[in-house]
Amino acid sequence: SAVISQKPSRDICQRGTSLTIQCQVDSQVTMMFWYRQQPGQSLTLIATANQGSEATYESGFVIDKFPISRPNLTFSTLTVSNMSPEDSSIYLCSAKGYSGTDTQYFGPGTRLTVL
Amino acid sequence: DAKTTQPNSMESNEEEPVHLPCNHSTISGTDYIHWYRQLPSQGPEYVIHGLTSNVNNRMASLAIAEDRKSSTLILHRATLRDAAVYYCSTGSYNQGGKLIFGQGTELSVKP
Numbered sequence: 001s002a003v004i005s006q007k008p009s010r011d012i013c014q015r016g017t018s019l020t021i022q023c024q025v026d027s028q029v030t031m032m033f034w035y036r037q038q039p040g041q042s043l044t045l046i047a048t049a050n051q052g053s054e055a056t057y058e059s060g061f062v063i064d065k066f067p068i069s070r071p072n073l074t075f076s077t078l079t080v081s082n083m084s085p086e087d088s089s090i091y092l093c094s095a096k097g098y099s100g101t102d103t104q105y106f107g108p109g110t111r112l113t114v115l
Numbered sequence: 116d117a118k119t120t121q122p123n124s125m126e127s128n129e130e131e132p133v134h135l136p137c138n139h140s141t142i143s144g145t146d147y148i149h150w151y152r153q154l155p156s157q158g159p160e161y162v163i164h165g166l167t168s169n170v171n172n173r174m175a176s177l178a179i180a181e182d183r184k185s186s187t188l189i190l191h192r193a194t195l196r197d198a199a200v201y202y203c204s205t206g207s208y209n210q211g212g213k214l215i216f217g218q219g220t221e222l223s224v225k226p
Contacts, residue, residue, distance in 0.1 A: 033213060043216045092158055096212055104214055106158035
């Protein structure tokens with residue numbers, strides 16, 4: 001199994017600012033993902049964080065708004081840029097091996113409130 | 116990406132079995148079916164996954180229809196700690212296993 005930590009656990013930000021969320025995995029993993037969970041909703045995949053290359057974004061999400069870095073096999077960051085109140089959500093990091101059979105583990109999430 | 120459909124909520128009595136259904140009629144032949152559950156203020160927790168055959172582990176059982184268009188998560192004896200939102204998802208084998216989540220079923224357990 002993998003243990004995933006996220007920083008910060010929560011934050012309150014002003015409109016127009018940016019926040020970078022960090023995700024740390026306690027073991028080397030192949031795949032890392034970022035999800036958004038809006039209040040009372042399910043999880044929506046934002047992007048796959050690729051090590052050493054640009055992230056792969058899902059439909060409706062763009063790099064300018066959600067830049068992602070993954071400098072090594074255990075660490076990734078997600079930045080929420082030029083925030084608006086609509087960005088208020090929980091942002092979750094997850095990690096797994098490459099095989100489709102591998103279990104995906106999730107971090108505890110970062111609760112973001114934009115005023 | 117295969118879409119999944121689940122009932123919004125279900126109720127169960129403590130120590131009784133619970134059957135949580137999921138429809139995934141557009142699932143491809145290589146997609147796995149994954150189940151996760153989420154307690155309030157926590158990240159999702161892995162429950163079980165499978166491809167074609169029924170699967171059992173210490174937490175639950177997964178029954179997969181022969182045509183793979185639906186599946187059922189079975190909790191054999193519900194406890195109060197099983198009260199959570201249960202998500203059915205499909206994982207693409209060929210895209211690194213990214214998961215597409217359904218809307219989830221909120222399970223409440225009555226003592």
